[in-house]
Amino acid sequence: MSRRGEPVPFAFVADADRFRSNVEPPPRERATAGELAGRALLTLVVVAGLVGSLLLAWPALDVRLDEQGQRQEAVQER
Numbered sequence: 001m002s003r004r005g006e007p008v009p010f011a012f013v014a015d016a017d018r019f020r021s022n023v024e025p026p027p028r029e030r031a032t033a034g035e036l037a038g039r040a041l042l043t044l045v046v047v048a049g050l051v052g053s054l055l056l057a058w059p060a061l062d063v064r065l066d067e068q069g070q071r072q073e074a075v076q077e078r
Contacts, residue, residue, distance in 0.1 A: 031039075
């Protein structure tokens with residue numbers, strides 16, 4: 001394989017690392033009132049769902065140690 005006879009300009013390679021484009025991306029579009037209302041409504045629905053599921057599951061999460069102790073005593077007496 002033959003190599004190119006031209007030397008590589010190392011100054012150009014060093015400048016390439018520091019190069020910054022002068023082209024700016026377009027500014028972000030602002031959300032419309034409808035989009036903001038939709039996001040707020042979606043957030044409200046998600047939070048309400050989490051709270052509702054917690055309220056519905058609350059009885060199942062309630063552990064009553066007194067009733068369990070009485071049940072175990074009744075089983076042991078038999």
